[in-house]
Amino acid sequence: MTGTSPLDPRQMHAWLGFLTASHLLEHEIERQLKRDGGLSHAEFEVLVRLDWAEGHRMRMSDLAREVMVSKSRLTYQVSGLEKAGLVRRRPCDADRRAVWAELTDEGAAALARVRPGHRAVVRELLIEELSDDELEVLGEALNRVADRLRERARQRKR
Template identity: 65%
Template sequence: MEHEVERQLKADGGMSHGEFEILIKLLTADGRRLRMSDLARQAMISKSRLTYQVTQLERDGFVRRTDCDSDRRAVWAELTVKGEEALAKVRPGHRQVVRDNLISQLSPEEVQLLGDLMNRVADRLRDSRDQR
């Protein structure tokens, strides 16, 4: 599944799955921006990995970093118009790949169960990371 998603995102938008996930987190965030530390936690990746990926996204014009006025130590990652356009380009293909290779293979009950299980795993990973 990961290979198919990665292939589609590269073909349709020249982005990695990790970069796609970061852009989606920003798209759904209030004001289309998140503090880098919050973005790392939500994306469940290390701060150093996030910094690398945001640097790539910033190079492509999909994200910009700005200082946080209320906390001089914090930096915002903001989705740009170009980033929104890139997401609009790759999302239909992404949905199709997930639908074809996962969702269509499962019953509605299995889809619900899979979602519940993945949420439980994600919550556990977040809790574990927050405790460190």
């Protein structure tokens, strides 16, 4: 089979199942984050990445790579988070061209407010629907797909 041949029924079933489930899950996560903390899913991901980072800060360029958005899109997101007092930007002493994004105490508090609900939605709508074996297969398969997509993005940048 070539890359342009039609998907067979099994492949179409898998593709449409993935597409539908991912859109519906994204919608439910977005609703929960807005309800519990006034955050979008993209803003939540920025805060989580900063929370996980050493010193709760990252260079903006590294953060853009981690959340897989353009630098201009990240600048827009961080500007909104900065206005809300959840993130602050600081110049990088070691590299004048770089800027740090740092999680504030208010940002950490916002994460603490939304995380319980976020975990509940993910568990209820994804984790609890799958057996341990299915979770293992799903995790391996989706990480393999993500690795391929990251490699493709790296090749495009060369």
